[in-house]
Amino acid sequence: MNAASDIVIAVRRLAAGYGGRPILRDISFEVRRGEVFVVVGGSGSGKSTLLKHIIGLFPPLQGEVWIEGENIVSARGEARARLLRRFGVVYQNGALFGSMTVAENVRLPLDEFTDLPEVGKEHIVLAKLKLVGLTGAADLMPAELSGGMQKRAAIARAMALDPPILFLDEPSAGLDPVTSAGLDVLIKQLSRCFGITFVIVTHDLASINAIADRLIMLDAQSGTIIAKGSPADLRDHSTNPLVRSFFNRQATPGQTINEVKFYGCENQ
Amino acid sequence: MSLSDPKTTAVQAEVQAREGGRVTVVLRGALDVQTMGGLWRELEARLRPLKVVALEVDATALHLCGGGGLALLRYLKMGGFTPTAKVTLCGLNEDLDQLLWLFAQEDPEVPRAGHWRTASVPEEIGASARGFTRDLREQVAFLGTMAAELAGAIFHPERLRWREVKRLCIAAGANALPIVSLLSLLVGLMIGFESAGPLAQFGAQIFIANMVGFGAVRGLGPMMTAIMLAGRSGAAFAAEIGTMKVTEELAALTTMGLDPIRFLALQRVTAGIILTPVLTVYTMFAGMLGGTLLMVSLGFSIPEIYNQMTTQLHLHDVGFGLGKSVVFGAIFSSVGCLRGFQTGQGPIAVGVSATRAVVTSILLIILADTVFAGAGFLLG
Numbered sequence: 001m002n003a004a005s006d007i008v009i010a011v012r013r014l015a016a017g018y019g020g021r022p023i024l025r026d027i028s029f030e031v032r033r034g035e036v037f038v039v040v041g042g043s044g045s046g047k048s049t050l051l052k053h054i055i056g057l058f059p060p061l062q063g064e065v066w067i068e069g070e071n072i073v074s075a076r077g078e079a080r081a082r083l084l085r086r087f088g089v090v091y092q093n094g095a096l097f098g099s100m101t102v103a104e105n106v107r108l109p110l111d112e113f114t115d116l117p118e119v120g121k122e123h124i125v126l127a128k129l130k131l132v133g134l135t136g137a138a139d140l141m142p143a144e145l146s147g148g149m150q151k152r153a154a155i156a157r158a159m160a161l162d163p164p165i166l167f168l169d170e171p172s173a174g175l176d177p178v179t180s181a182g183l184d185v186l187i188k189q190l191s192r193c194f195g196i197t198f199v200i201v202t203h204d205l206a207s208i209n210a211i212a213d214r215l216i217m218l219d220a221q222s223g224t225i226i227a228k229g230s231p232a233d234l235r236d237h238s239t240n241p242l243v244r245s246f247f248n249r250q251a252t253p254g255q256t257i258n259e260v261k262f263y264g265c266e267n268q
Numbered sequence: 269m270s271l272s273d274p275k276t277t278a279v280q281a282e283v284q285a286r287e288g289g290r291v292t293v294v295l296r297g298a299l300d301v302q303t304m305g306g307l308w309r310e311l312e313a314r315l316r317p318l319k320v321v322a323l324e325v326d327a328t329a330l331h332l333c334g335g336g337g338l339a340l341l342r343y344l345k346m347g348g349f350t351p352t353a354k355v356t357l358c359g360l361n362e363d364l365d366q367l368l369w370l371f372a373q374e375d376p377e378v379p380r381a382g383h384w385r386t387a388s389v390p391e392e393i394g395a396s397a398r399g400f401t402r403d404l405r406e407q408v409a410f411l412g413t414m415a416a417e418l419a420g421a422i423f424h425p426e427r428l429r430w431r432e433v434k435r436l437c438i439a440a441g442a443n444a445l446p447i448v449s450l451l452s453l454l455v456g457l458m459i460g461f462e463s464a465g466p467l468a469q470f471g472a473q474i475f476i477a478n479m480v481g482f483g484a485v486r487g488l489g490p491m492m493t494a495i496m497l498a499g500r501s502g503a504a505f506a507a508e509i510g511t512m513k514v515t516e517e518l519a520a521l522t523t524m525g526l527d528p529i530r531f532l533a534l535q536r537v538t539a540g541i542i543l544t545p546v547l548t549v550y551t552m553f554a555g556m557l558g559g560t561l562l563m564v565s566l567g568f569s570i571p572e573i574y575n576q577m578t579t580q581l582h583l584h585d586v587g588f589g590l591g592k593s594v595v596f597g598a599i600f601s602s603v604g605c606l607r608g609f610q611t612g613q614g615p616i617a618v619g620v621s622a623t624r625a626v627v628t629s630i631l632l633i634i635l636a637d638t639v640f641a642g643a644g645f646l647l648g
Contacts, residue, residue, distance in 0.1 A: 085302065098614040114301060119348070120308040120340070124301060127339035130371055143614040162300035162334030193363040194334055 008033045008165060008197050009054070014063030016046070016053040022061055023049050025223045029216050033164075036191055036198040036211045038231075040246070041218035047201040048092070050218065051169055054199070055089055056080070067165070085113060087165035088158030092173055094150035096142035102153045103129065103138035109160040128156040132186060148179035152186065159190070165197045166190075172204040184210040205249065209235075217243055279303045279330075279337075283314050289321030291353070293344070299327075300334030308340060312349055320353040328359030338364060342371050410529075410606045417534045418541075432535040433542070440501035441543030445550070448496055452484070452551040455492055456558020459483045464566065473566060477576035480559025484552045485581060486644075490589045491637045493551045494596030497544060498629035502604035505536050506625035509608025510618040518609070533605035540601025541594055548593035552586070592640050599636060600629040 009031035017023040023046040031037045039047050053060050056072040065072050070083045096105050106128050110121045129135045132152040142150060151171055158166055171187070172180040184207050190196050202208060208215060209231050217227040217234070219242060227234050227243045235247040244250075279297040286292070293311070297303070315323075325344050327333070333341070345355050345368070360368065387395065421428050463479045483489065509532055512518050521528050556577065563573050607625035611617045 098616045110301065115305045116301070117308055117312070120343075123343050123348075124336045124339040127342065127371065128335050131335055131367070141614075159335055161302055162336045193367055195332065 006032050008068055009037075009199065010064075010066040011054065012064040012066070014050075014053065014065065015061040016049055016058070016063075017061055018049075018058070020061070023223055024053075024218070027063070027218075027225060029225065029228065031197060031199060032214075033197055034191065034195045035213040036187065036200065038208055038212040038215040039199070039201045039218065040203055040208060040215055042203065042220055042246070045218040045220040046223060047203070047218060048169055051167055051199070051201050055087065055167055056084070085161055086163055087167060088161070088163045090151065090154045090158045090166065090168045090171060092170045094142070094154040096145075096150060096153055096157065098142050101139050101141055102134060102145070102156075105142070105153060106157045106160050109157070113161060124160070128159055129153075131159070131190070132156045146179075147174050148176075148183065151175065151183060155186070155190075159196075162194070164195070165199065168198065168200045168202075170202055170204075171200060172202060172207050177206065180204065180207060181210070183207075187211050205247070217246065279307055281307055281311060283311075285318060289319050289353075290324075291315070291318060291320045291322070291350070292324045292326060294326045294329065296329040298332035298334075299330050299337030299340065300332065301336030304336060304340060311340075311344070315349040318350070320350040323347075323350050323353040323355045325355065325357045326359050327357065330359070333360070333364055338367060338371070342368060406610065407606060410602065410609075413529055414533060414537055414602050414605075417530055418537065421534060421538065427530070427534075428538060429531075429535055433539050436536055436539035437543045440497065440504070440539060441547055444497065444500055444547065447500070448493060448547055448551055449554050451492065451496060452489070452554035453558040455488060456480055456484055456555035456560075457562055458558075459488070459555075460559045460562035464562070473563075474568065474572065474576055476559060476563055476566075477568075477573050478580045480556055481577040481581045482585070484555030484559070485589045486585050487637075487641070489551045489555050490548045490593040490596060491633060493548045493593060494544060494600055494633045495630055497540070497547070497597070498600040498603075498633060499626050501540070502600040502625045502629045503622040505601060505604030506607040506611075506621045507618055509533075509605055510611035510621040513609065513611045514613065514615070514618060528609065529605075533602070533609075536605050537598060537601045540597040540604075542597075544597025544600075545590045545593045548590060552589065588640075588644065592637065595636055595640075596633050599632045603629045603632065 007030045011027055011029050014027040015022050015025050016027070027050065039050060041047050049058075052058050054065050054067075054072075056065070056075075060073060063073075067083060068086055070079065072080070072083055075083050096102070097108070100108070103125050106125045107121055110116060110124060114121070116124070125138070126135060129138055132155050134149060134152055134156060137145060137149060137153070142153065145153060155166070155168075168187075171183055175183065187198055187200070188211055191198055198211075200207075200211070212231050214228070214230055215234070216225045218224070219226040226240055227238055229238075231247075234243055238244060238247070279295060279299045282294040282296070284292040284294070293315075299307075323344070325341065327341065330337070341357060341360070343349070345357050347353060347355055357368070459480050460476050463476050464473060467473050467475055467479075509518070509528075512532070518528050521531055560570070560573050564570070604625045607621045607628065610624075611621040
């Protein structure tokens with residue numbers, strides 16, 4: 001297998017934003033098959049914007065996004081529909097359909113896009129829920145689930161059609177460290193067992209260190225990529241002060257309140 | 269530009285039947301949900317008729333197996349197609365083999381919000397009655413609180429956030445003018461059309477003016493305005509407050525020491541009480557205009573119509589209509605707010621609250637109108 005066929009996502013000179021106002025400029029990177037690729041950056045750096053443009057929710061201002069050999073920006077009609085079935089997306093709050101049970105949420109893509117027999121669909125739903133450890137929650141409504149369970153149910157739904165690529169937007173947002181670590185283990189297992197390529201947007205340092213094979217870091221001010229590589233590379237060898245601040249969890253200059261004197265604290 | 273072709277080579281299954289009921293199924297290619305559409309049916313069709321004693325599933329040639337593929341392998345292994353056979357599976361990689369083994373394990377029980385079971389008819393009647401009385405109690409309690417808050421606001425108008433009241437009056441009242449105008453005009457025309465035929469038989473078409481006048485001023489005008497506002501603005505009140513509850517903004521208000529009823533409902537009910545009579549006056553004119561247009565088309569002159577209306581219609585009729593509209597305004601706005609406060613969890617709950625607000629408002633408005641009509645009749 002050559003290097004080119006190993007690339008499942010290629011973003012070329014992407015400029016993205018809303019209402020003609022660019023938030024991201026000149027973004028280029030590639031994601032290899034089977035890796036866990038993470039997009040990091042501070043709040044407001046455009047991580048979720050980048051994700052939404054990669055999955056085709058919004059048209060980019062310029063540039064191309066290639067997924068499994070198809071340009072999602074120019075894909076139309078049946079080609080676009082086929083491409084959309086090649087990946088699953090897990091949104092920040094799960095985005096489960098509140099009027100359906102967990103099992104019905106997972107079953108929906110199977111009903112819409114496959115001609116499997118009923119018994120097949122039932123077993124596939126059970127298998128997906130088993131993979132994320134939610135078999136016992138099949139008949140619960142999303143509102144009855146905890147935050148971590150909602151995320152896992154959303155992953156089960158995103159995997160319903162066995163897509164080779166999964167996009168996750170802030171999977172650990174709002175979760176406690178233990179639940180978050182459990183989600184990291186699940187992501188690694190799914191990547192190893194099924195060869196799923198993960199593209200994950202997060203700023204959770206513990207998750208980044210636990211799951212990322214490679215990552216890119218976005219800068220809020222310039223709207224560009226300021227670092228690429230493995231977490232260890234960036235953590236140990238980067239000379240960029242923003243990257244070092246991020247990995248060492250230090251405030252960057254201009255973010256501190258050292259100069260502010262609080263009433264009653266002058267002598268401290 | 270082309271990067272890589274999707275690895276979607278279709279899955280193939282070869283069924284080898286041998287003597288003594290021994291069958292081997294050899295799977296090749298990529299086994300996932302998107303490629304195995306026909307495979308499930310094909311295996312069922314080929315394996316079910318056979319009297320299989322021993323089934324061997326060979327997965328060595330599978331180069332890809334997704335979660336859906338795993339479900340099929342599990343179904344084969346549990347004898348789904350061959351209930352009487354002893355099934356063995358070989359050639360699966362270690363990770364997938366472990367997952368398949370995991371599938372056989374029981375999950376820990378997930379705690380449920382409430383165990384579901386079928387309730388008997390008496391239980392359902394009891395639960396409905398309990399729900400109805402609880403709702404009634406909440407409505408009465410809310411009505412009492414609102415009355416106290418409104419009374420307080422009359423003596424201390426500074427308690428009201430007037431800027432918010434103005435915003436609500438514009439959103440719920442001024443912006444509703446086009447639809448209210450159109451509907452009122454049409455109702456006036458409709459009353460005229462319906463009464464024109466029967467009255468013509470007695471040569472009494474001039475009395476269309478009385479019918480339209482009374483309808484627009486005392487009866488239908490205030491009620492139609494209130495029903496339109498209940499559908500448009502009452503539902504909006506319920507949805508706004510309901511969304512605030514779902515997003516925990518109400519909890520934030522409470523923990524800040526602010527009473528949500530005083531902070532949110534008081535302004536909305538005040539806006540409802542102010543704007544409903546104003547819109548009702550407008551509706552009265554629009555309704556009478558509709559009737560007048562019809563009468564003009566029937567050959568009556570404007571002075572004739574005006575005289576007929578004013579001889580029968582008095583100022584106390586207008587006052588009666590406006591008095592009703594104040595009550596109707598209080599009903600739709602308080603019900604909208606109450607249903608908003610009663611919103612449950614999740615995005616569906618907001619829709620349910622908006623629907624309940626409209627249904628309850630219309631029911632109470634018609635009930636109140638019946639009481640007004642009865643009282644008007646009895647008191648002359």
